[in-house]
Amino acid sequence: MPVGQVVIGPPGSGKTTYVWGLYQFLTALGRPVLVVNLDPAANQPPYEPAVSIDSLISLGDAVDAHHLGPNGAMLYCLEYLEHNLDWLVEQLDRAMSHLEANPPSRPAALDPDGLEEEDGGPPPPKWRREDMYVVFDTPGQVELSTNHDSLKRIVAALQTRLGFRLAAVHLVDASHILDASRYVAVLLLALRTMLQLELPHVNVLSKIDLLGQAGQDLDFNLDYYTEVQDLSYLLPLLERDQRTPRFAELNRTVCDLIEEFGLVGFETLAVEDKDSMLRLVQVIDQALGYVPPSLTTALPSSSSSSASHSHSHSHSHSHSHASHHAHAPHPTFAQSQPLSSALHAGTIQEKWVDHPTEWDQFEKERWKAEGEWAAERATEQSRRRAVEQAAKAAERTDSTPTPTMAAAEAP
Ligand SMILES: Nc1nc2c(ncn2[C@@H]2O[C@H](COP(=O)(O)OP(=O)(O)OP(=O)(O)O)[C@@H](O)[C@H]2O)c(=O)[nH]1
Numbered sequence: 001m002p003v004g005q006v007v008i009g010p011p012g013s014g015k016t017t018y019v020w021g022l023y024q025f026l027t028a029l030g031r032p033v034l035v036v037n038l039d040p041a042a043n044q045p046p047y048e049p050a051v052s053i054d055s056l057i058s059l060g061d062a063v064d065a066h067h068l069g070p071n072g073a074m075l076y077c078l079e080y081l082e083h084n085l086d087w088l089v090e091q092l093d094r095a096m097s098h099l100e101a102n103p104p105s106r107p108a109a110l111d112p113d114g115l116e117e118e119d120g121g122p123p124p125p126k127w128r129r130e131d132m133y134v135v136f137d138t139p140g141q142v143e144l145s146t147n148h149d150s151l152k153r154i155v156a157a158l159q160t161r162l163g164f165r166l167a168a169v170h171l172v173d174a175s176h177i178l179d180a181s182r183y184v185a186v187l188l189l190a191l192r193t194m195l196q197l198e199l200p201h202v203n204v205l206s207k208i209d210l211l212g213q214a215g216q217d218l219d220f221n222l223d224y225y226t227e228v229q230d231l232s233y234l235l236p237l238l239e240r241d242q243r244t245p246r247f248a249e250l251n252r253t254v255c256d257l258i259e260e261f262g263l264v265g266f267e268t269l270a271v272e273d274k275d276s277m278l279r280l281v282q283v284i285d286q287a288l289g290y291v292p293p294s295l296t297t298a299l300p301s302s303s304s305s306s307a308s309h310s311h312s313h314s315h316s317h318s319h320s321h322a323s324h325h326a327h328a329p330h331p332t333f334a335q336s337q338p339l340s341s342a343l344h345a346g347t348i349q350e351k352w353v354d355h356p357t358e359w360d361q362f363e364k365e366r367w368k369a370e371g372e373w374a375a376e377r378a379t380e381q382s383r384r385r386a387v388e389q390a391a392k393a394a395e396r397t398d399s400t401p402t403p404t405m406a407a408a409e410a411p
C-alpha cells in the first residue's frame with residue numbers, strides 16, 4: 001500500500017513551502033516520493049508535480065465558464081475533480097509505475113562514495129508500490145477540510161481504489177498562539193478538521209522560527225500550546241481582551257468542548273531547519289505506520305564509532321564499504337535520533353523563542369563540523385578512486401600481451 005500526506009491548512013500557512021521542502025528532504029533520505037498539486041490556484045508551484053489538477057481544470061476555466069468568484073471557482077474545481085476521479089487514479093497509477101520502473105540513483109548523502117557509478121557497485125534500490133510516498137498539496141480554503149465534502153471523498157477514493165494509507169498534516173501559522181482568542185480559534189479549526197476528515201492527523205504550528213522575531217512574549221511556555229494543557233488558564237486572558245468580554249460564557253464552553261474531545265495537539269515546524277523537518281517526518285511516519293525502505297537498507301546505523309576512525313580501514317571490496325557506512329553515521333542523523341529525544345518542546349522554545357541568537361551560533365558551529373566531515377569523506381573518496389583506477393590500469397597492462405611476448409609465444 002502506498003502512503004502519503006494530505007497537506008491542509010488556512011491560506012498562507014506554509015503548505016506549498018512545506019511540500020517543496022519535504023520533497024527535497026525525503027529525496028535526500030532516499031525515499032520514493034511524488035508530489036501531487038491539488039491547488040488549481042497554484043499554477044507555478046516551486047516543485048515539479050507528478051500530477052497537477054490544472055491539467056484537468058484551472059481556476060480560470062471555472063471562473064470563465066460559470067462566472068464564479070475565486071472562492072466559488074475553487075470549490076467548483078474540487079467538485080470537478082471529485083467527478084473525474086478516474087483521471088486522478090489513472091494519473092497517480094502511471095506516476096507511481098514510472099517511479100517503480102525508473103528508480104533514481106541513490107542520493108549522494110546515502111552513497112557518499114559514489115558506489116553506484118562504479119563497476120560492480122550495487123544498483124539503485126528497487127522500489128515497490130508499497131514504498132511509494134505521495135504528498136498532496138491542497139488549496140487554503142479551510143471549508144474544504146471543515147465542511148465541504150469533496151476533499152474527503154477524493155481522499156476516501158484514493159484509499160479504496162489505490163490502497164493509499166494517508167495522514168492529514170494540518171498546518172497553522174504559529175503566530176496565532178501569541179493571542180489567546182486566535183489560539184482558541186485555531187484549536188476549534190483543528191478539532192473540526194480532525195472530525196471531518198477522519199484520517200490519522202498531525203496538527204503543526206508552522207513558521208515557528210518567526211515566533212522569536214515577533215517582539216512579543218508568549219503568555220505560557222510553548223509546551224502549554226503544543227500539548228493543549230488546561231485551557232481554563234486562557235479564560236482570564238480572553239476576558240481581558242477588549243474584543244471578547246461579552247463572550248465569557250461562550251469562551252468557557254468552547255474551551256470545555258475542546259478539552260472534552262482531548263484530540264488536539266501540535267507539532268512544530270521551521271521548514272528550513274533539518275532537525276525540525278526530521279522530527280515531523282518521524283511523527284508522521286509513526287501516524288502512518290510507515291517504515292521507509294531507506295531505513296532498512298541504506299541509512300547509516302546509529303552506531304557511534306567516529307568517522308575518522310572508520311576511515312582508517314581498507315576499502316578492498318563493496319561489502320567493506322557497506323559496513324564502513326554502517327559505522328560512520330552522518331552527524332545529523334546521529335544527533336536527531338531517537339524520536340523521543342529529538343527536539344522536544346523545551347528545546348524548540350529555547351531555539352526559536354528564548355535564545356535564537358545563541359542557537360544560531362551553536363548551529364553554525366555544528367554546520368562547520370558537518371562541513372569538515374563531508375570534506376574529509378570527499379577527500380577520502382577521491383583518493384580511493386585514484387588508487388582503484390591505478391590498480392585497474394595495472395591489471396589491464398598485465399593481462400595485455402606485449403608485441404614481443406606475443407611474437408615469442410607464436411609457434
Ligand atoms: N519564516 C518562515 N516562513 C515560511 C515558512 N513556511 C512558509 N513560509 C513563508 O510563508 C509564506 C506562505 O507560504 P506558502 O507555502 O505559499 O503558503 P500556502 O499555505 O501554500 O498558501 P496558499 O496556497 O495560498 O494557501 C511564504 O512567503 C513562505 O516563504 C517557515 O517555516 N518559516
Ligand SMILES: [Mg+2]
Nearest residue numbers: 015016039042
Ligand atoms: Mg499553496
